[in-house]
Structure formats: structure tokens, C-alpha cells
């Protein structure tokens with residue numbers, strides 16, 4: 001029962017609200033004429049305002065609440081609530097001659113963002129400590145503690161925190177002395193931070209293709225593109241998958257090249273029992289808001305070489321000498337330090353990173369349960385010796401029912417946030433001059449791949465709901481015609 005007379009006591013109204021579990025009652029007068037709504041929030045505010053509990057709910061009722069005439073359809077209601085700037089209203093009465101004839105309950109619109117940080121551990125406590133103690137810049141216990149914990153957890157000899165993942169890659173290249181005249185081999189299918197960092201170091205990026213199965217840089221393509229100028233290879237462990245490290249390290253050894261691992265999307269992944277970030281000369285991590293763990297913005301460089309560690313520690317701190325007098329610089333450095341505030345969040349995240357990984361895996365497995373059997377959808381492969389992690393649940397759409405972009409639009413209309421795979425670097429105007437050989441796999445994967453919502457708060461039921469939506473969309477469109485729906489039809493949806 002959601003209707004209450006305006007001369008009822010506040011306590012009675014509270015009882016009704018409590019029983020219905022909807023947080024709301026509709027108020028009518030003694031002639032059953034609709035007066036307005038009352039929520040538990042209205043009652044709270046009323047009591048505060050009157051500094052007293054009023055005798056009847058009539059004094060508290062919100063009289064400007066919306067109502068609709070009998071016969072209004074749900075979609076008309078939704079439209080008009082949107083237009084009135086009240087999309088949050090979930091229950092409305094339908095009136096005939098001023099009397100309530102029906103109460104329409106609108107379905108909460110489902111919205112699943114692609115990613116969402118989980119910050120309900122010790123994050124607040126540690127940040128509070130920073131603020132109350134005044135340790136908010138880059139000195140402070142959390143910076144050192146995060147580096148220590150990271151080294152311990154991922155079996156790295158040394159870890160250096162930095163302000164973001166791109167700075168991590170740039171610092172790594174600078175520490176290895178890579179610059180003008182040097183070539184760095186990177187995959188064409190990756191986030192642009194990789195190529196930007198190489199260019200920032202003054203070196204020349206060389207874009208090569210990825211493997212069709214792992215989506216990661218192809219050792220064969222690396223070897224094909226080595227020249228006298230090649231100084232380093234940057235394997236990017238893409239979408240949680242691990243590069244073919246044995247092959248890459250063998251090539252690096254043979255040609256005396258440095259290896260800078262980009263582990264931004266694969267924290268915790270392993271290649272034959274070795275964590276990513278421990279196999280190359282330097283490993284680079286990102287703690288951006290959508291990564292496996294976050295510090296808001298942040299990054300890390302790992303290495304097993306003490307000399308590189310010392311150099312990176314110094315370079316991130318303006319290149320200031322640690323042995324000489326204060327303010328004496330003996331190398332050109334950067335201010336790439338992470339703040340204690342960021343590290344505070346990072347440490348709290350580290351405490352729960354195993355759980356984050358497990359939850360992401362749960363979500364991925366749940367998607368796979370439904371989507372594995374959907375024709376035209378390909379899940380990520382598991383490869384011998386490579387222990388991938390789940391960053392964002394990733395799939396390829398390879399049928400001719402819908403294009404990937406059409407599927408993305410249809411899902412968007414249903415409140416499902418997705419991401420297309422990265423755009424191949426060699427196909428962008430500003431980077432295309434760095435392509436040296438064909439990259440068909442990068443091109444194919446880039447137009448077929450997409451990521452689905454993957455954040456800890458997604459329940460199994462919600463994951464299944466998303467997966468079934470995809471299954472349905474593909475099935476419906478397959479029935480309609482062998483061709484994709486028209487673009488006009490799609491544009492109306494967004």
C-alpha cells in the first residue's frame with residue numbers, strides 16, 4: 001500500500017514507507033484527491049526545519065511532485081521526466097479526476113561503466129594519515145612502502161614509483177640511454193603512450209605487427225625489423241596477455257638490445273613462473289584509474305639491475321646528485337615523483353590486489369560461460385606457458401551480422417559501456433611514418449576487438465545480463481537479414 005491520507009500521523013506514514021520498502025508514499029486528501037509525495041528524506045528535512053515532529057503528514061508533503069493523466073504510456077513518462085530534468089524519479093501516479101488510478105514503477109535504467117576503481121579498503125585511512133601528518137608530497141612513508149611491497153609481491157629486485165605509466169616508460173628509456181638516432185621496436189597495436197614516450201626520448205619508434213592469437217608483439221616481426229640503429233624492444237603485454245618472452249629475450253640477446261616491458265595492462269601476469277616486469281631490463285606499470293590497481297595517476301618501474309635502479313631514482317628526482325652537495329645536478333633529470341597521497345592509495349590497493357585479480361577473473365569467466373558459444377565471438381586465448389590476467393574482458397567480433405562499431409552503439413543504447421580496441425598506431429596520420437612493414441593483424445584486431453565492463457562491483461547476474469544482451473543482439477540481427485542494420489536505425493538509438 002503506497003497511498004496515505006494527508007491527516008495521517010508522521011509515524012504512520014513512516015510505517016507505510018518502511019513496509020513498502022520503496023522509500024516513498026503518495027498522499028491524498030479526505031476526498032481521495034492526489035496531493036503529492038512524501039519520501040523518508042522529506043520527513044527528515046521537515047523535522048529538521050520545524051525542529052519538531054508535525055502532527056500530520058499534510059505539513060510535510062511535497063506538493064510539486066509530478067503526476068500524469070491516466071493512459072500515459074511508460075515511454076511518454078520517461079521522455080517527459082527526462083525533459084523536466086527529473087530522470088531519477090522512479091515512481092509516478094496516474095490520475096483520473098484527481099484520483100490515483102495507478103502507480104507506475106519505472107525500471108531503473110541499467111548502466112554498466114567499462115571500469116570503476118574500488119576504493120573501500122584502507123585508502124581513506126591512509127590518505128587521512130597523509131593529510132593529518134602533512135606528508136602529502138613525494139616524501140613520506142607510503143612511497144617507500146609501496147615500492148617495497150610491489151617488489152616483494154612481483155618478485156622484482158627494485159621498484160621505483162613515478163607519477164604515471166607514460167613517465168615510467170620514458171624514464172626507463174632515458175635510464176637506458178636511449179635517444180637521438182636510436183630505434184625502439186614497438187607493436188602497432190597498443191596505447192599511444194608507448195610511441196609518445198619513445199618520441200619524447202628523442203628516439204625513433206619502429207612499428208611492427210602483433211601475433212594473431214596473443215594480440216601481442218610478434219617476435220618474427222621484431223627480428224625482421226632490426227637494423228644497426230635498433231637499441232631496444234618494447235614488448236607490451238596487451239589486454240592482460242603476455243608476450244612471447246623466451247623468443248623476445250633470445251632476439252634481444254642475439255642482437256644486444258634492451259628490453260623494456262610495458263606491463264600497464266598485465267600487472268601480476270606471468271610467463272613460465274616469472275612475473276611480467278622481471279624479464280626485461282626494466283618493467284613499466286601504470287596505476288591510472290582504469291588499470292588493475294590504481295593511484296588515480298601513477299606508475300612504477302621495476303628492474304633487477306642496481307645501476308638502473310639508482311639511475312631511475314635519481315632521474316625521477318630532477319637528476320639531483322645524492323653524493324654531492326645539495327642542489328648539485330650531475331645528470332639531466334625530470335620531476336617524475338609520485339606523491340605520498342597517491343602512494344597511500346596505492347598501498348591500500350596493493351593490500352587487496354589479489355582479490356581484484358580474482359574478481360576480474362570471475363567476471364571474465366562469467367562472460368566466457370555465455371559468450372564462448374555465441375557464433376562470431378572470439379574470446380582471448382590461453383597460451384602455453386603464458387599466465388595472463390584479466391584487465392578488461394576482451395573479445396573479437398568476427399561475424400557479418402553486425403560490425404563491432406554497430407554492436408558498441410547498440411550496447412550503448414542499453415546502458416552498456418564498452419571500448420573498441422586501440423587504433424593501430426601506423427594508421428594514424430602523425431605516426432604512420434614510423435611503420436616499416438605490413439601490420440595486417442593489428443588492423444584486423446583493431447577493428448574486431450572490444451572490451452566489456454569489467455569492474456569489481458559487477459555481480460555475476462549483471463555480467464550474465466550483459467552477455468545475454470550481446471547474444472540476443474547478434475541473434476536478432478542474424479534473423480533480420482544477413483546484412484547489418486542501416487546506420488540511420490543505429491543513429492536514432494544514440
Ligand SMILES: *Cc1c(COP(=O)(O)O)cnc(C)c1O
Nearest residue numbers: 164165166191193264286287288
Ligand atoms: C595505460 C597504459 C599506459 C600509460 O599509462 P598512464 O599511467 O596512463 O600514463 C601505457 N601503456 C599501456 C599499454 C597502457 O595501457
